[in-house]
Amino acid sequence: MATKIIVLAIYVSILFLIGIVASRRIKGMSDFYVGGKKMGFWAVAFSARATGESGWLLIGLTGMGAIAGLSAYWVVLGELLGVFVSWFFMAKRFKRQSDSYGSITVPDYLQSHFKSTTHTLRILAASVLSIFVIIYVSSQIDATGIAFESFLGINYFAGALIGFFIVLIYIFFGGFVAAVWSDLFQGLLMFFGLILLPIVVWFSMDHGQSIVQGLHTIDPALTNIWGGNDDVWMNVFTILGFSMIGLGFLGSPQVYVRFMSIKNEAEIDKGKWVAIVFTLLTDAAAVTIGVLARVLFTETGQDPETVFGTGATDVLNVMTENFLPYIVVAIYIAIVLSAIMSTIDSLLIIASSAITRDFYQKIFRPDLKDNELTKISRIVTIIMAIVALGIAMTIALVSPDRQVFWVIIFGWSGIAATFCPVIILSLFWKDYSEKGAIASMISGFISVIVVKFVFQNMESVGDYFVALDVLAPSFVVAMLFGWIFSKLYPKKEEETTKDINSIIK
Template sequence: MASYEIFITFGIYLVFLMAIGVYFYSKTTTHESYVLGDRGVGYWVTAMSAQASDMSGWLLLGLPGAVYTSGLTEIWVVIGLALGTYLNWKFVAPALRVQTEKYNSLTVPSFISQKLNDKKGYIRTFSAIVILFFFTIYSASGLVASGKLFDSLLGIDYKWGVLIGGGTIIVYTFLGGYLATCWTDFFQGCLMFFAIIVVPVAAYYSGGGIDGISTAMEAKDISLNIFKYTKVWSLPIIISGLGWGLGYFGQPHIIVRFMSIDSADELWKSRLIAMIWVFISLLGAIAVGITGIGVFSDISQMGGDAEKVFIFLIHKLFNPWMAGVLFAAILSAIMSTISSQLLVSSNTLTEDFYKHIVKREKTHKEMIWVGRLCVIVIFVIASVLAMNPSSKVLELVSYAWAGFGGVFSPVILFTLYKKDLHWKTVLASMIIATITVIAWKTSGLSNTIYEMVPAFVINSISIYLLEKFKVFGNNEK
C-alpha cells in the first residue's frame, strides 16, 4: 500500500486538473470554443499539448516495458516517431491551419468532405465511423494504463483505477472542452518531461552504471551495441518501426492542434519546442527500459509485468513525496491522450453526425451540451473495453495508431497538396485501407510487418491510380 505522502500528492494533482476544467467552463461560450478554442491557442501550449496528447501512457509504460523485454529493437520505432513528428509539423501543420480556416472546418472529416466537394457527406460519415471505432480502442488503452497505475501505485483494484482515472478526465473535459484539454496537456507535458529525465538518471546509478547494466543485459541476451544485436537489423523490424512515423499525418487528436493555433506564422516556434520535447522524451523512455534491466534483473521483481518498470523504479529509488510527483507524470501521460481522444470523438459525433442529422437551427449552448454528453458516451464504451487487466497498452495503441495512419495519413497529404482530387477516389481508398488494417491484424501478418505500412502504401497507390486513370471522372466544383 502506498504511503500517505503519495496519496496526498496524487489527490492535489487530480484536484488541480479538475480546477482547470472549472476555470475554462465559464470561458467556453460557443460551439467553436468548445471544439477548437476559437482558433486562438498560443504556440507554447500548441506544441506541448500536441506532444503530450501524442505520447500516451505507452511512453512511460508501454515503450519502456518493450525495451526491458526486447532491448533496442524498439530503436526504429523511436526514429520513426521522431521523423514523423518533424514532417508532420513541417508539411501538414501550416497547410492544415490555413485550409481548415478557409473552409470553416472544425473537424478532420468535415474538412476533407468540404474541400473535396462531397455534397452528400459520404466521406464525412465514413471518416467519423473510423474515428469513433479506433479512438474507442485508443481510449481503452489509456484506461488500461490508468488501471495498472492505480493498482500498482495505490493498491486500488484495477477496475476502480480505470474509473477513477477516467472520471477525473471526464470532469475537466466535460466542463472546459478544448481549452481545458490543451492547458492540462501543457502542464502534463512539462511534468512528463521532468520525469522522463529524472528517473533513468537515478536508475543508471542504482543499476551499477554502464558495467552493471551491460552485465544484466547480457544475462538477458540483450546487447547495448546495436551492431551486435542481430534482431535490430531485421528488415521487417526496421520497416515496421519506421512505419510508426507514417501515422502522424492522420492522427486526429494531434493534427487538430494545428487547426487551433492563433496564427500559422507561429507554427515554426511550436515545431522547435515539439522536436526538443520529443527527442529527449523518446530517448528517456528507451533509457528507462535499459536502466530498468540493471535495477530489476528478473521480471518477477515487477510482478511479471514489464510495462510496470517505470512504476517500480520510482517506488524503489525515490522518497514518497518525490515519488508522488513522478507517479503523477505517468498519470499525465495517460490523461493527456485520453482527454484529447474523448474530445475529438465527441466533436465527431456532434459536428459530423448530430449537426447534419438534426436539420433545425441549433444554438451554441445546445451543441456544447450535446458534445459534453457524447464525451460521457465514448468514455463508458471505452471503460467496458478496458476492464480486462491483461490487456497490453502497446498492443492497443499500435492497432489504433495503424488505423488512423493507414486510413487518414495519405488522405490528408493528398487532400492538402493535390488539386482537383475526386471525393469518390478518397472514399474508395479509405475503405480499402480500413479493410487492409483490420485484415492484416486479424490474419496475424502484423507479427511480421506492422499493419500501418501496407495500409499506408495501398491507400496511397489507390489514390494515385484512381486519379491517374480518372476512374471516377473529374471532380465537380
C-alpha cells in the same frame, strides 16, 4: 501511501481548476472543439505531443526498451521523423486550408476540401473515427486501472473508475480548452519526469561494467541495433515496424485538430521546435529507462519477460521506488496518469465532435444553434466515455492476462491508417479526388483489421507481419487505393484549379 494520496489529490485538484477556468472561455461550438482557434504555441505543441504519445510513452516504450534493447531506439528515430515532417511540412498547409474552409473538425475539412455534394465522406470519416477512438479510449482506461493497481495497490476496477471520472469531469466543463491546458500541465510533468529518472538511475548504478556490456551479458541480441535475429528479414521487418510508428503523426485527427486550434502560422513556427525537442528527449529517455531496467532487473534475479509483459508499469514503479525520494515517487504516479489522461481527454472530444457536429448537426439538424449543440456535445461525451469504460471493463474480465498495449497500438494504427494518407494526399496532390479519398479511408480501415487478424496469423509469413505491425502495410494500401481511384474517378478541372489557388494563398 498517505503521501501518494496527497500528491494525487493535488494533481487532480489542478486538473479540476483548469476545467473550471477553461469553462469560462466556452461560448460556442468553435470554443468547445478547437478553443476558438486562439491557442498559443506552447499549449498546442505540448498538447499535440502529450496526446500523440499517450500512456504508450511512459509504459509501452519503456517496456519496449527493456525487451528489445538498443534496437528500440528505432522507435525514437521514427517518431522524431514523423513529428518533423508533420510540423515542418504539413502543419501550415493544413492550418491555411482548414481556416479558409472554416473547419472545426477533420471531417469538416475533408467535406470542404473535396467540395462534396453528398454526406458520404463526412459519414465515413465520422464513423471510422468514432469506432477507433472508442477502442483507443477503452485501452487508455484499461491502462489507468493497471497504473492505479501497480502504483497505489488500488483495485484495478476502482482505479479505472477513478481515472475515468477525473477526465470526464474536467473536459465536461472545459471542452477542448481544458484538454489543451491540462495537456500542457501534464506534458510538463511527463517531460521533466522522463528526463530526470534515467539520469538519477545512471548515477546510482554500479558502473563496474557499462550498460552495453551488461546488456550483452544478458543477451547479445539486446546490443545489436539491427535486432540481432538470425533471420535477416525478421530484423528488417522489426526495424520497419518500430520506425513506422511515426507515420501516425502525419494526419491523425487528435493531433491535427490542434493545428486548427493554433492562433496563426507564426505560432506553428515557434511550436515546431518545442515539439521536436519534446519528442527527442522524452522518447530517448523512455527507451533508456527500459534499457537500464533490463540490466537492473536481471541483476536482481527477476524474470524481465514477466515483469514487462503486461505493459511495464512495474518498470517505472520499481525504478522510482528504488532510486527516488518518496515524495518524488508520488509525483511519478501523477506523471504516469498524465500520459494516459492527456490522450483520453483529447480522444473523447474528437469522438464527441464526430457524433454531434458531423452526424447530428451537419446531416440532420443544420439549423441547430451553437449553444444547443454545446449542451448536446457534453451529453454525447459522457455517453461515449461510458461505452469506452464498458469495453475496458469487459476486456479486463474476459482476458485478465491481456497485453494492453497491442490494443493501444491497434486503435492508434486504425485512426492513422484511415486518416493520415488522406490528409497527406489532400495537402500535396492536386489531382486527389473525393472518390480517391473514400477509397483510401475504406482500404486503410479494412487493411488494419485484415493485417491484424488474418496476415499475422498465417503460418508462413505471420511472424513477419507481427514484427512489421499493422500501420505500415495499411498505410501503403491506403495510399495506393487513393491513387488508383483518383485516376479512375478524377476531379473536375475547375476543382483542381481552385485547390491550387487555395494552397498558393
